[in-house]
Amino acid sequence: MDTQHQQSALKAAKVLMVGAGGIGCELLKTLALSGFEDIHIIDMDTIEVSNLNRQFLFRRSHVGQSKAKVARDAVLRFRPHINIRSYHANVKNPEFDADFFKQFDVILNGLDNLDARRHVNRLCLAADVPLVESGTTGFLGQVTVHVKGKTECYECQTKPAPKTYPVCTITSTPTKFVHCIVWAKDLLFAKLFGDKNQDNDLNVRSNNSASSSKETEDVFERAEDEDIEQYGRKIYDHVFGYNIETALSNEETWKNRRRPRPIYSKEVLPESLTQQNGSSQNSSVTDGDSMISVMPSLGLKNPQELWGLTQNSLVFIEALKLFFAKRKKEIGHLTFDKDDQLAVEFVTAAANIRAESFGIPLHSLFEAKGIAGNIVHAVATTNAIVAGLIVIEAIKVLKKDVDKYRMTYCLEHPSRKLLLMPVQPFEPNPSCYVCSKTPLVLEINTQKSKLRDLVDKIVKAKLGMNLPLIMHGASLLYEVGDDLDDIMVANYNANLEKHLSELPSPVVNGSILTVEDLQQELSCKINIKHREEFDEEKEPEGMVLSGWTQSPATNGESASTSNNENAIDATDSSSGPEIVTKKRRLSETKPENHKKEAENVESEEDDDLVEIENPMMVSKKKKRVE
Amino acid sequence: MDGEELTEQETALYDRQIRVWGPNAQRRLTKSHILVSGIKGTVAEFCKNIVLAGVGSVTLMDDRLVNEEALNANFLIPPDENAYTGKTVAEICCDSLRDFNPMVHVSVEKGDLSTFGAEFFEKFDVVVIGYGTRVIKKSVNEQCRKLSKRVAFYTVDCRDSCGEIFVDLQNYKYTKKKLEETVECELNYPSFQEAISVPWKPIPRRTAKLYFAMRVIEVFEESEGRKHGECSLLDRAKVLEIKKKLCEANSVSESHIPDNLLERLITGHTEFPPACAIVGGILAQEVIKAVSGKGDPLKNFFYFDAQDGKGVMEDISDSFTS
Numbered sequence A: 001m002d003t004q005h006q007q008s009a010l011k012a013a014k015v016l017m018v019g020a021g022g023i024g025c026e027l028l029k030t031l032a033l034s035g036f037e038d039i040h041i042i043d044m045d046t047i048e049v050s051n052l053n054r055q056f057l058f059r060r061s062h063v064g065q066s067k068a069k070v071a072r073d074a075v076l077r078f079r080p081h082i083n084i085r086s087y088h089a090n091v092k093n094p095e096f097d098a099d100f101f102k103q104f105d106v107i108l109n110g111l112d113n114l115d116a117r118r119h120v121n122r123l124c125l126a127a128d129v130p131l132v133e134s135g136t137t138g139f140l141g142q143v144t145v146h147v148k149g150k151t152e153c154y155e156c157q158t159k160p161a162p163k164t165y166p167v168c169t170i171t172s173t174p175t176k177f178v179h180c181i182v183w184a185k186d187l188l189f190a191k192l193f194g195d196k197n198q199d200n201d202l203n204v205r206s207n208n209s210a211s212s213s214k215e216t217e218d219v220f221e222r223a224e225d226e227d228i229e230q231y232g233r234k235i236y237d238h239v240f241g242y243n244i245e246t247a248l249s250n251e252e253t254w255k256n257r258r259r260p261r262p263i264y265s266k267e268v269l270p271e272s273l274t275q276q277n278g279s280s281q282n283s284s285v286t287d288g289d290s291m292i293s294v295m296p297s298l299g300l301k302n303p304q305e306l307w308g309l310t311q312n313s314l315v316f317i318e319a320l321k322l323f324f325a326k327r328k329k330e331i332g333h334l335t336f337d338k339d340d341q342l343a344v345e346f347v348t349a350a351a352n353i354r355a356e357s358f359g360i361p362l363h364s365l366f367e368a369k370g371i372a373g374n375i376v377h378a379v380a381t382t383n384a385i386v387a388g389l390i391v392i393e394a395i396k397v398l399k400k401d402v403d404k405y406r407m408t409y410c411l412e413h414p415s416r417k418l419l420l421m422p423v424q425p426f427e428p429n430p431s432c433y434v435c436s437k438t439p440l441v442l443e444i445n446t447q448k449s450k451l452r453d454l455v456d457k458i459v460k461a462k463l464g465m466n467l468p469l470i471m472h473g474a475s476l477l478y479e480v481g482d483d484l485d486d487i488m489v490a491n492y493n494a495n496l497e498k499h500l501s502e503l504p505s506p507v508v509n510g511s512i513l514t515v516e517d518l519q520q521e522l523s524c525k526i527n528i529k530h531r532e533e534f535d536e537e538k539e540p541e542g543m544v545l546s547g548w549t550q551s552p553a554t555n556g557e558s559a560s561t562s563n564n565e566n567a568i569d570a571t572d573s574s575s576g577p578e579i580v581t582k583k584r585r586l587s588e589t590k591p592e593n594h595k596k597e598a599e600n601v602e603s604e605e606d607d608d609l610v611e612i613e614n615p616m617m618v619s620k621k622k623k624r625v626e
Numbered sequence B: 001m002d003g004e005e006l007t008e009q010e011t012a013l014y015d016r017q018i019r020v021w022g023p024n025a026q027r028r029l030t031k032s033h034i035l036v037s038g039i040k041g042t043v044a045e046f047c048k049n050i051v052l053a054g055v056g057s058v059t060l061m062d063d064r065l066v067n068e069e070a071l072n073a074n075f076l077i078p079p080d081e082n083a084y085t086g087k088t089v090a091e092i093c094c095d096s097l098r099d100f101n102p103m104v105h106v107s108v109e110k111g112d113l114s115t116f117g118a119e120f121f122e123k124f125d126v127v128v129i130g131y132g133t134r135v136i137k138k139s140v141n142e143q144c145r146k147l148s149k150r151v152a153f154y155t156v157d158c159r160d161s162c163g164e165i166f167v168d169l170q171n172y173k174y175t176k177k178k179l180e181e182t183v184e185c186e187l188n189y190p191s192f193q194e195a196i197s198v199p200w201k202p203i204p205r206r207t208a209k210l211y212f213a214m215r216v217i218e219v220f221e222e223s224e225g226r227k228h229g230e231c232s233l234l235d236r237a238k239v240l241e242i243k244k245k246l247c248e249a250n251s252v253s254e255s256h257i258p259d260n261l262l263e264r265l266i267t268g269h270t271e272f273p274p275a276c277a278i279v280g281g282i283l284a285q286e287v288i289k290a291v292s293g294k295g296d297p298l299k300n301f302f303y304f305d306a307q308d309g310k311g312v313m314e315d316i317s318d319s320f321t322s
Ligand SMILES: [Zn+2]
Pocket: A152, A153, A154, A155, A156, A157, A428, A429, A432, A433, A434, A435, A436
């Protein structure tokens, strides 16, 4: 394996790593040890304490510094003669365009989010540079090779969408703890500490309470001289007491549901709290805002401990007080951040009180933080293994050893004795809008939807475009860029607020839009289909995009199983490996089995490749490629 | 049990992995003591992984002086001659590992492993022999088995881009989640000696070829009085002769062990770093499982070969014959 020839190939190769996190640290080390001598690395993040358990190139003293730069310095210490260039930047920045990507022989992804992965996929296609993609969640991992025209691109299969919950489940009828977390974080926290002008569904409306909305709005306003504790109790009583009471009055809702219990502060807290409002904690100020906590003053130490209703209520009031006492300036523009201790404490307490109300089991701060912050479960070993697999594929890519490219799964439980399961890569999906330019279909109400809705909900959110441009025939409806003059910007802004059918070049049933991203060098056509009505719960966006979801069932394989119904729970978060059920014949399996060499005379059962339906569903149907 | 709770500092540092294996497993990890001998590439990877995971202590044994060969694939040794001259591999690696996680106690033990008695091994919960000869593997395994407490025993060996892990957990009880229930499981492991004495004939043909190939190399090195890895293509004839003998003795065809696989194993002097990362990762995962008592452990061999990319478990025990 370690031939002279290979060593010089690695020496000459120029590779780009995107991401210097969990996988990135391991990858940079293994690349350097393997003989790669020209490595570029992009990462916009800075180092945090919770990275240190696995991102072994970082030390406590590096917290706050650029991951890319510290990783570079650390690896140069044991391989000083090689060239590593670090970029502390977002890979989506315009300077990283297709021309930038073209200088590399292979791109290696160690990213933690879907958005950036899609962006890099498009740039690799535009620059025609092979991509080795990876992901891990806990003990699960995956490495895939994407080479334009040879194997599927990263977006040939639809990825499981991030979970969303129906609005009324969050506002009125939670049944799981996660619903309470979403309520506490996206509604209550946002209402109290975030942008006051944002739409907020915090108040449940009973049948006849249209008039009450005005008075409830005022509850959240704190008068200048209002005592903070009184204010906190007022909020408490309003959201956990009054609002529940109001909701209960709507009998229809509770016919088949367990009725929630209103909770008022006087039932659970003493008349006046003896706790001081954090003024004794001057020492903590030096630690910075993200370290401020109510837990020490309440004698709470263990974040994995379950707090009772009273403790949660105390945390709620004290955290709210502390926000006003210590972080007044930030109120009005705070957004929830999992690394903001006080925010986590407040959201945990609020979610737990709400859970108590609805008879849902309570959770510890540690667990609540994981749910609220969509924290990805991560261990060092999986990252190390995946990094090793990435380098093995990168070497094959450099040698253009196409027949040997593999997509490899790391499994937690062995499947047919395998803990590391290589399978042959899939062919490109001919209906993929990214690598095959297949038109998409958008059902939308062209009279009620504005161009802004289309841009936000489809072009940005669904198509993942960064700098989009939208054309209808020869007419330019919208574009983003630094080089636009004021008149154009004004025009585009005016267009954003217009309904599709009222645009200068009206977009109606049967119109074909061209949507492009010049940085990603991606262009696709969208066929517009006018539709009047959309189901609010099932189609909350008021529009439906389709067209690239079906993967072809080729070679006569029956398409009895649907595509992604078995998306693994563990990969809920977009950061994990997207392991999606696939049902496709592997690309023409070569009959020659490279194991069958001269010595191997006897018939072998060696199945080098395994066709899998879903690698994580262990005993499911698997066929050998014979 | 206040004293046994994870500290705030530990909870913050180990946050992401506690979300994988839970606080109880983390507590057990922080109280475990690991002995590691033979620190080449794969074992360096292993050490990094368990130090990051936060075991209680790691004791390193490797009295080789640092030289060019030791540097290869071992990122724990900085290539600065001034820093390593006169120091042993274990000493240099100890410094690097301490730096990775100040909460883990890392130390060096000198001496010849074969001269230590059972009372030495009793101090540990896990013993890992890297790149050991067959004699060392057998004798340390026997010492561990004499003890009243269970010491988890592992060997790891990487040649070219292939790796082997052997596991002996003796009688091992653990829990695992099956659907919503937690079920108790029990496994009985053969010793190293017992495992490698299993007749080849009844072993299923689909078993990894590496299992047999590694036994051939072991016998070759032992019969020639070589140290681990002291072989080259010049030894090809002798190695093939041993293969022939072993196959005959076991009444299996010589095609059982491909010649080119043996050639790779005797010529691959430098370790292939991606294979080290992978095998070192699997080994650490197994040690973490055994210490925490959570999840199905590997029984009792694991093989990785970068050429086909498979990481496969093989259970080689008496069960084939009975
Ligand atoms: Zn595609």
